[in-house]
Amino acid sequence: MKRPSEFDLIAKYFAPLAAGMPGAFGLSDDAAILSPAPGREIVTTVDALTEGVHFLPDDPPGDIARKMLRCNLSDLAAMGARPIGYLMTTALTDRIDEAWIAAFTAGLAADQREFGLGLLGGDTISTPGLLSFTVTAFGNVPIGKALRRNGARAGDLVMVSGTIGDGALGLLASRGELNALNEPDRKALLARYRLPQPRLTLGAALLDRRLSVAALDVSDGLVADLGHMADRSKLSATVDAARVPLSDAARHAIETDPRLLAVALTGGDDYELLFTIAPERRDSVQGLARELGLTISEIGTMAAGQGVRVLDASGQALALDRAGWTHF
Amino acid sequence: MKRPSEFDLIAKYFAPLAAGMPGAFGLSDDAAILSPAPGREIVTTVDALTEGVHFLPDDPPGDIARKMLRCNLSDLAAMGARPIGYLMTTALTDRIDEAWIAAFTAGLAADQREFGLGLLGGDTISTPGLLSFTVTAFGNVPIGKALRRNGARAGDLVMVSGTIGDGALGLLASRGELNALNEPDRKALLARYRLPQPRLTLGAALLDRRLSVAALDVSDGLVADLGHMADRSKLSATVDAARVPLSDAARHAIETDPRLLAVALTGGDDYELLFTIAPERRDSVQGLARELGLTISEIGTMAAGQGVRVLDASGQALALDRAGWTHF
Numbered sequence: 001m002k003r004p005s006e007f008d009l010i011a012k013y014f015a016p017l018a019a020g021m022p023g024a025f026g027l028s029d030d031a032a033i034l035s036p037a038p039g040r041e042i043v044t045t046v047d048a049l050t051e052g053v054h055f056l057p058d059d060p061p062g063d064i065a066r067k068m069l070r071c072n073l074s075d076l077a078a079m080g081a082r083p084i085g086y087l088m089t090t091a092l093t094d095r096i097d098e099a100w101i102a103a104f105t106a107g108l109a110a111d112q113r114e115f116g117l118g119l120l121g122g123d124t125i126s127t128p129g130l131l132s133f134t135v136t137a138f139g140n141v142p143i144g145k146a147l148r149r150n151g152a153r154a155g156d157l158v159m160v161s162g163t164i165g166d167g168a169l170g171l172l173a174s175r176g177e178l179n180a181l182n183e184p185d186r187k188a189l190l191a192r193y194r195l196p197q198p199r200l201t202l203g204a205a206l207l208d209r210r211l212s213v214a215a216l217d218v219s220d221g222l223v224a225d226l227g228h229m230a231d232r233s234k235l236s237a238t239v240d241a242a243r244v245p246l247s248d249a250a251r252h253a254i255e256t257d258p259r260l261l262a263v264a265l266t267g268g269d270d271y272e273l274l275f276t277i278a279p280e281r282r283d284s285v286q287g288l289a290r291e292l293g294l295t296i297s298e299i300g301t302m303a304a305g306q307g308v309r310v311l312d313a314s315g316q317a318l319a320l321d322r323a324g325w326t327h328f
Numbered sequence: 329m330k331r332p333s334e335f336d337l338i339a340k341y342f343a344p345l346a347a348g349m350p351g352a353f354g355l356s357d358d359a360a361i362l363s364p365a366p367g368r369e370i371v372t373t374v375d376a377l378t379e380g381v382h383f384l385p386d387d388p389p390g391d392i393a394r395k396m397l398r399c400n401l402s403d404l405a406a407m408g409a410r411p412i413g414y415l416m417t418t419a420l421t422d423r424i425d426e427a428w429i430a431a432f433t434a435g436l437a438a439d440q441r442e443f444g445l446g447l448l449g450g451d452t453i454s455t456p457g458l459l460s461f462t463v464t465a466f467g468n469v470p471i472g473k474a475l476r477r478n479g480a481r482a483g484d485l486v487m488v489s490g491t492i493g494d495g496a497l498g499l500l501a502s503r504g505e506l507n508a509l510n511e512p513d514r515k516a517l518l519a520r521y522r523l524p525q526p527r528l529t530l531g532a533a534l535l536d537r538r539l540s541v542a543a544l545d546v547s548d549g550l551v552a553d554l555g556h557m558a559d560r561s562k563l564s565a566t567v568d569a570a571r572v573p574l575s576d577a578a579r580h581a582i583e584t585d586p587r588l589l590a591v592a593l594t595g596g597d598d599y600e601l602l603f604t605i606a607p608e609r610r611d612s613v614q615g616l617a618r619e620l621g622l623t624i625s626e627i628g629t630m631a632a633g634q635g636v637r638v639l640d641a642s643g644q645a646l647a648l649d650r651a652g653w654t655h656f
Contacts, residue, residue, distance in 0.1 A: 028560055029477050030406040030544055031373035033469075034362075042370055045359035046464055048417035048451045078358040089376035089462050123376045123462075130457030134417050136374055136464040141361075149357050216358055232356055 003098045006124050013105040014088075017112060017119035021085055024120045032120040034084065040140040043081040047072050050132040057131065061100050062107030063194050064133075069111045071219070072137040073198035074271040078217040080147040080207030081139030083117040083200060089134045091127040115200060147207055147275070151214035152233035156276035158300040159212075159285060161199050163247040164222050166192035168267020169260060180256040185249035192247070196271035202296075203273055205288055212285075215275035221268035223320060226300075227308045229274065236305030241265065242313050245297040262320050265310060276302055331426045334452050341433040342416075342447060349413055349446035360448040362412065368468040371409040375400050378460040385459065389428050390435030391522050392461075397439045399547070400465040401526035402599040406545040408475040408535030409467030411445040411528060417462045419455040443528060475535055475603070479542035480561035484604035486628040487540075487613060489527050491575040492550050494520035496595020497588060508584040513577035520575070524599035529620055531601055539613055543603035549596040551648060554628075555636045557602065564633030569593065570641050573625040590648050593638060604630055 004012065010027055018024035023033035036042050047068070051057050055064045069086065076083055088108075092101075112118055120138070170193025172178050173186045181189075199217070206212040214233060218225050222244065230237040244265060246254070254260045277285055282298065289296040310318045332340065338355055346352035351361035364370050375396070379385050383392045397414065404411055416436075420429075440446055448466070498521025500506050501514045509517075527545070534540040542561060546553050550572065558565040572593060574582070582588045605613055610626065617624040638646045 025476070028556075030403040031371045031409070031465075031467075031474075033369055033371055033474055035369035035471060036364065041361055041363035043359045043361055044372075044415065044464075044466075045449060046415040046417055046451055046462070048419055048453050048462065050419055050453065050455045050457055050460075052456055053453065075358040079361075081359070087372065087374040087464060089374055091376055091378055091460065121373060123374055125376050125378065125381065127378045127458065127460070128380055129378055129460065130455065132376075132378075132419065132455070132457065132460060134374070134376065134451075134462045136372075136415060137359075138372075139359075143363060146359075146361055148353070228356075 003096065003101070009101060009124060013101050014119060014122065017105060017108055021118035021120060024118065027121055032087070034138055036140045039143055041143045043076055043079045043139045043141055043146060044136060045072060045075040046134055046136040048132065048134045051130045061104035065104045065107030066111045066195060068133055068135055069108060070196050070198050071271060072135045073115055073200060074196065074217040074219070076137055076139035077198045077200045077203035077273060078147065078215050079141060080203045080215065081141045082204050083115055084138045084140060085118045085120040086138065087120050087136040088122040090122070090124045091132040092124065093127060093131050096131065115198070141207060145207055147203065147213060147215040149214065149216050149229050150232035152229055152235055152276040152302045154235055154302055154304050155279065156302040157279055157282065157298050158226065158237060158239065158276055158302060159296055160245065160272055160274050160299055161202055161294055161296050162272040163245045163250060164218065164270050164272060165250045165264025165267060166247050167196065167269030167271065168263050169250055169253050171269065172263065178253055181253050185252045188247065188249040189253065193269065198271060199273045201292055202294060206275060209284065209288065211281050211288065212275040212277050215273055218270040218272045218274050219268055221266040222270070222274065223266045223308055223310060225274055230302065230306065230308055233302065235302045237300055237302050237308045239300035239308065239310045241310050241318055243297060243299045245295055266320050331424065331429070337429060337452060341429050342450065345433060345436055345440065345447035349448060352446065352448045355449055360415070362466055364468045367471055369471045371404055371407045371467040371469055371474060372464060373400060373403040374462055374464040376460065376462045379458045389432035393432045393435030394439045394523060396461055396463055397436060398524050398526050399599060400463045401443055401528060402524065402545040402547070404465055404467040405526045405528045405531035405601060406475065406543050407469060408531045408543065409469045410532055411443055412466040412468060413446045413448040414466065415448050415464040416450040418450070418452045419457070419460040420452065421455060421459050424459065443526070469535065473535055475531065475541060475543040477542065477544050477557050478560040480557055480563055480604040480630045482563055482630055482632050483607065484630040485607055485610065485626050486554065486565060486567065486604055486630060487624055488573065488600055488602050488627055489530055489622055489624050490600040491573045491578060492546065492598050492600060493578045493592025493595060494575050495524065495597030495599065496591050497578055497581050499597065500591065506581055509581050513580045516575065516577040517581065521597065526599060527601045530622060533616055534603060537612065537616065539609050539616065540603040540605050543601055546598035546600050546602050547596055549594040550598065550602065551594045551636055551638060553602055558630065558634065558636055561630065563630045565628055565630050565636045567628035567636065567638045569638050569646055571625060571627045573623055594648050
């Protein structure tokens with residue numbers, strides 16, 4: 001399909017995303033500059049996405065753009081970082097016309113405003129393969145203070161923001177697999193799947209107020225990600241399934257099919273923050289939750305040992321048939 | 329094709345590339361940390377590569393890896409930056425087996441040692457599309473001192489490192505289009521095309537010794553890239569074609585077909601540094617050239633006006649049928 005040249009696309013659609021970004025140089029130089037404020041250092045992470053795997057060819061371009069950016073920002077949130085900007089690569093297929101690019105970059109512009117960051121640079125190529133993107137996001141944290149996966153201590157409480165399972169159930173809904181569920185609930189799950197909410201304010205506040213030193217974002221699935229934290233912290237984790245926060249829509253879905261509880265607990269794509277706190281921080285964390293208007297739930301504890309156990313209401317370990325999923 | 333899981337590949341092949349890298353956290357956290365030394369700031373750039381466009385499916389995996397890293401390091405060299413590390417995404421196809429990954433990461437390891445950098449993080453996905461990679465490279469420069477494209481002044485001399493045209497002629501050789509040329513020359517051009525040499529030491533020395541403030545690396549082609557510099561500096565540039573440095577192999581190729589001079593001047597993929605200096609720095613730059621064992625050639629001048637003129641031996645402007653090429 002005919003579209004403007006690489007240089008024209010950059011000038012018309014990408015350069016405006018870099019307007020006002022110090023160090024982006026209007027996308028006209030070989031590289032960008034990042035200069036952290038005194039006492040702070042740079043946090044960086046990269047994600048790759050390709051059509052048919054991470055999004056569908058006919059998904060709205062603005063939604064693809066925003067989800068891509070948000071998943072990446074969620075990794076910054078997990079470290080307690082404040083966002084700065086991002087580099088982006090776009091591998092465009094013949095099918096992509098100028099209107100598609102316009103809608104895609106409009107989605108980026110909307111989320112740049114919402115989360116306070118800008119484009120720093122990138123690379124645009126034509127591919128005979130599949131439509132693909134990468135985003136390299138940058139944030140900053142006080143030097144040496146980033147939240148890490150390995151900082152949990154025995155006796156810590158396991159906390160999680162928001163609700164769990166909506167992303168994975170939303171994916172099922174998008175495939176037409178939740179037809180027993182009512183329309184509003186299906187739509188609610190789909191919306192959460194399509195547009196996750198990176199918990200940047202929460203992550204930065206946990207760091208700044210020294211409420212937690214151990215966090216990650218739930219992308220592989222609650223059980224798998226808690227396993228990563230336990231493993232890196234050389235501890236075990238126990239979760240009460242009944243305390244895992246569910247949205248009304250997720251609860252209704254599980255009422256239609258109890259096997260969907262396992263999907264919620266292991267399915268991933270939640271982009272909520274999972275973190276641990278010392279028990280004496282419980283009240284401070286709930287105070288923060290009220291300030292942010294965000295539910296924060298206590299779902300379990302860390303202890304000596306290894307592995308993750310998920311207990312049902314009677315205290316029996318649930319047999320979960322998968323410990324998280326992966327696109328790989 | 330059967331290969332180990334994403335987690336196993338990371339543990340076996342990618343994590344060793346991150347060994348000893350501060351801030352990489354053994355690839356086990358959500359993001360990496362970059363902490364520039366006092367007085368320095370971060371330079372970052374990203375490139376995307378896909379099979380059939382930037383490399384061929386049957387190219388040796390180690391060569392693909394090294395060229396990818398080197399092209400990216402060349403952008404750091406253009407800013408005068410010292411390399412730190414890189415993030416990498418890999419989109420792997422079914423065809424890629426463990427032996428391929430082993431050879432690919434061995435190539436990365438070799439160039440990490442050669443250029444003094446390490447892996448900071450990344451993302452590995454499976455794609456039903458084409459084998460693709462991105463590298464986001466990081467370096468550092470003294471705050472506010474990065475070499476820029478816009479720093480040339482009227483009266484500056486235009487300088488270029490190494491030899492020009494080998495990359496573009498090597499690409500023709502790889503396509504079997506230089507059969508009139510002898511075998512050793514064809515091999516020499518091919519080698520330069522397959523494995524460019526990022527001029528990191530030169531770039532950092534130009535910055536540290538304050539010999540230049542305006543530089544870029546020749547990737548689009550000498551004429552197009554000089555045009556970028558002239559444009560960003562709001563100046564014109566004039567080049568004497570006879571002074572553009574050619575390798576013996578390139579000169580022999582042009583003897584077989586004089587039209588190949590235009591390929592050399594506009595073809596790109598040279599990854600040499602193009603930079604401008606005040607005339608009184610000429611001797612210092614040649615002293616640096618001797619120190620580095622690297623040819624640095626004076627090929628033209630910057631002046632008021634706009635655009636790039638390439639003059640032949642009689643002072644007539646050459647008509648070049650393209651001002652650089654692009655993969656786009």
